[in-house]
Amino acid sequence: MNGEMDAKLTSAEIASLWTGYMNDSMEKCILGFMLKHIEDPDIKPVVQYAYDISSSHLKQLVTIFNKEEYALPNGFTEEKDVNMDAPWLYTGLFCLSYVNHMAKVGMKAYSDFISLSYRKDIRNYFIKALSEITTLFEQSIDTSLLKGLNARHPYIQVPKEVDYIDSKKYFSGLNPFSEKRPLNAVEITYLYQNVTTNSVGMKLCLSFAQTSPLKEVQDFMIRGRDISKKHIKIFVDTLMKDDIEAAQVPDVGISDSTTQTFSDRLTMFQMSLLMSSGIGNYVTSTAKSQRSDLVVNYERLSLEVSRFVKSGADIMIANNWLEQPPGTKNRNKLATDKE
Known part of the structure; x- marks a missing residue:
């Protein structure tokens, strides 16, 4: 087990950790501003939980980065990227919709990160993160239903028998006639x-x-x-x-x-x-x-x-706003640019 924990990070693990840090640092900024203005007692705890998740993730990622001597991304900060004194911008219902949507994005992302990770400590981090974001999704859905906000998918008749496709015409649809x-x-x-x-x-x-x-x-x-x-x-x-x-x-x-x-x-x-x-x-x-x-x-x-x-x-x-993801060195450049 120790040998596995001491193994170097793969490119996929480096990419996943970097992406997670960038996303969580951005989320913390937006959620922090939302929290300042939300008054609804049902919605605020959901947004607070989302904010706490991002804050916790950032602390855990910093620990991993320091252990691996991995350069900490700049990401986003509430000091540099949010004007906390700005007037109210979003309704509580929009904040709830936003959290629900970002939870869906997060569930897909963390599922990918887990499948791309081999080192057990990294997998454990992403598995726990997926569990947290799934809980957030559950909370946001339940609260949306409580508020009458969550528009359900259309209803259709429940099938009473099994059927099979009997013609290639089933896949057609381009002919306007x-x-x-x-x-x-x-x-x-x-x-x-x-x-x-x-x-x-x-x-x-x-x-x-x-x-x-x-x-x-x-x-x-x-x-x-x-x-x-x-x-x-x-x-x-x-x-x-x-x-x-x-x-x-x-x-x-x-x-x-x-x-x-x-x-x-x-x-x-x-x-x-x-x-x-x-x-x-x-x-x-x-x-x-x-x-x-x-x-x-x-x-x-x-x-x-x-x-x-x-x-x-x-x-x-x-505008020099796009932070570059980690990558490999240009070997040809290293060879030709030697003093």
């Missing part, structure tokens, strides 16, 4: 999931646009809002063509504050994380969908989001 088969339960699930995730992203983009002092960031966030609105309409229209009404996501709005609340570096990182997660959702939706028109839609929308993420990275690089 032929009748498309009805959506199946799996396709409905992912269409609606993408409605709800885009709804959170749309609100965040709007809040970041109205509080940023930089026009290039404002324009980027407005573009992100418009992309999310467009994608929501496509998914809702697809459902409505089968007379499946997507439950309305409650309006969990934001205030009209224009005071800068978070650093532009933090808001750009947050949107990069959400858009990358969104691309992952679209890729999964593509793999799970069996109607060709849905597959084509997801592929073209993924490309649109990828281009948007790239434009965001260009802004971050131009």
Whole structure:
């Protein structure tokens, strides 16, 4: 066991730990600001638990980094990246929706980190983190239901018998002159999931646009809002063509504050994380969908989001906001640049 604990970190473990630190340091900043303004006695404990998780993770990661002589990432801090004196920006209901959404993102991320880790102490850290974030998800769902906030996925009739696909036409859907088969339960699930995730992203983009002092960031966030609105309409229209009404996501709005609340570096990182997660959702939706028109839609929308993420990275690089992930040394450069 000691030999295993003393083994060097693999590239996957280094990448997972670095990503976890960056995400938790950002989350702590946003949640810390939310806590200052939330008054609802049901919602505040959920956000507090999310904040405590991020704080605990950062302390554990610092211990691991110091033990491994691993350079501590800069990440984000409440001192440099949050204006705690800024006016109220989010309703308590939006804060709850945000925590729920980020818990979903976290569960997927920690599952990946566990599968990529070999050293037992690193695996144990990520397994515990996954357990904590799952508990947070449970709390946020229960509180959302209590508040009447959590819009459920559409209902369909429970199947009474098993059936099999009897024609290749089941996978068709591109011909505008032929009748498309009805959506199946799996396709409905992912269409609606993408409605709800885009709804959170749309609100965040709007809040970041109205509080940023930089026009290039404002324009980027407005573009992100418009992309999310467009994608929501496509998914809702697809459902409505089968007379499946997507439950309305409650309006969990934001205030009209224009005071800068978070650093532009933090808001750009947050949107990069959400858009990358969104691309992952679209890729999964593509793999799970069996109607060709849905597959084509997801592929073209993924490309649109990828281009948007790239434009965001260009802004971050131009402003020296994009912290570089750990990597290997350029061996050719080392060999040719010797004094």
